[in-house]
Amino acid sequence: MKIRKAVIPVAGKGTRFLPASKEIPKEMIPIINKPMIHYAVMEAIEAGIEEILFITSEGKGSIEHYFKRNNKLEKFLKERGKDDLFEQIKTIGSSIEIQTIRQDEQLGLGHAISYAEEFTTGETFCVILGDDLILAETPVCAQLMSISNQYNNNAVIGVMEVANQDTDKYGIVDGIFLEGKKTLKMKKMVEKPSPDKAPTNLATPGRYILTNKIFDCLREIPRGVGGEYQLTDAINLLAERQDVYAHIFIGDRFDTGSIKGYLNATVEFALRNSETRDMMEEIIKDKVERYKL
Numbered sequence: 342m343k344i345r346k347a348v349i350p351v352a353g354k355g356t357r358f359l360p361a362s363k364e365i366p367k368e369m370i371p372i373i374n375k376p377m378i379h380y381a382v383m384e385a386i387e388a389g390i391e392e393i394l395f396i397t398s399e400g401k402g403s404i405e406h407y408f409k410r411n412n413k414l415e416k417f418l419k420e421r422g423k424d425d426l427f428e429q430i431k432t433i434g435s436s437i438e439i440q441t442i443r444q445d446e447q448l449g450l451g452h453a454i455s456y457a458e459e460f461t462t463g464e465t466f467c468v469i470l471g472d473d474l475i476l477a478e479t480p481v482c483a484q485l486m487s488i489s490n491q492y493n494n495n496a497v498i499g500v501m502e503v504a505n506q507d508t509d510k511y512g513i514v515d516g517i518f519l520e521g522k523k524t525l526k527m528k529k530m531v532e533k534p535s536p537d538k539a540p541t542n543l544a545t546p547g548r549y550i551l552t553n554k555i556f557d558c559l560r561e562i563p564r565g566v567g568g569e570y571q572l573t574d575a576i577n578l579l580a581e582r583q584d585v586y587a588h589i590f591i592g593d594r595f596d597t598g599s600i601k602g603y604l605n606a607t608v609e610f611a612l613r614n615s616e617t618r619d620m621m622e623e624i625i626k627d628k629v630e631r632y633k634l
């Protein structure tokens with residue numbers, strides 16, 4: 342069964358990026374010349390997703406606009422013979438169908454995802470958290486989709502190994518490894534456990550394939566860690582009702598929701614791009630020398 346729909350929650354306040362996020366959605370803060378949300382949407386498109394739902398909040402209008410056509414700008418670029426830029430801008434505005442829904446109150450990730458019920462129309466769908474940017478040859482969503490296909494179209498949680506002291510930043514998965522040692526049948530998931538309480542060091546950086554049964558689970562869970570409705574708790578309930586898998590994906594992940602992760606991604610992206618590689622190399626060498634790093 343083909344997974345055609347992706348849900349991207351973008352309602353968060355982005356306090357770590359204040360004061361910039363006072364007036365610009367944090368998702369629109371760029372890494373080099375593309376807003377962070379651009380990378381999440383491209384991951385979905387490259388994985389074959391056909392429709393996206395943004396779960397938004399007040400003041401996030403520019404995210405929607407970014408993915409719409411801008412005739413005035415396109416005309417301007419065309420007239421000046423800037424054909425490459427013209428194509429790029431046109432493609433951003435026309436590559437995928439995007440819907441939005443407003444989450445009036447931010448009561449947690451689980452609460453946000455519950456807004457996607459109508460959009461998903463009973464289909465299995467993918468969730469991408471835009472704060473977690475993952476560079477991968479095969480988009481992580483696509484890696485998880487193929488595991489879902491392999492295991493009866495069930496839910497699959499994307500996981501990566503993290504240092505033991507970092508388990509309290511993530512949803513942590515426990516399960517039994519299946520053949521190949523990259524996929525697990527999930528037993529349970531714990532939201533942000535302290536290192537001494539974490540069952541494993543397999544953490545989810547915000548990539549999920551979920552079946553539609555998740556919406557019943559979301560309706561039934563009480564508030565969890567931090568007084569929020571946690572997607573993790575709903576996934577636990579789902580695992581009691583149908584098989585849920587976890588898969589260690591291949592890719593380099595950047596936590597662009599934090600300043601350190603953002604800086605890391607900026608340097609890495611510049612080094613990986615042929616247009617900016619030399620510039621960044623020169624800058625780094627200069628800084629190392631000047632500040633005796």
Ligand code: G1P
Pocket residue numbers: 450470472473510511512513532533544545546547571572573
């Ligand atoms: C959310 C999830 C958590 C997951 C994380 C990935 O937490 O609740 O399970 O590991 O995203 O970024 P948040 O970072 O929104 O607090």
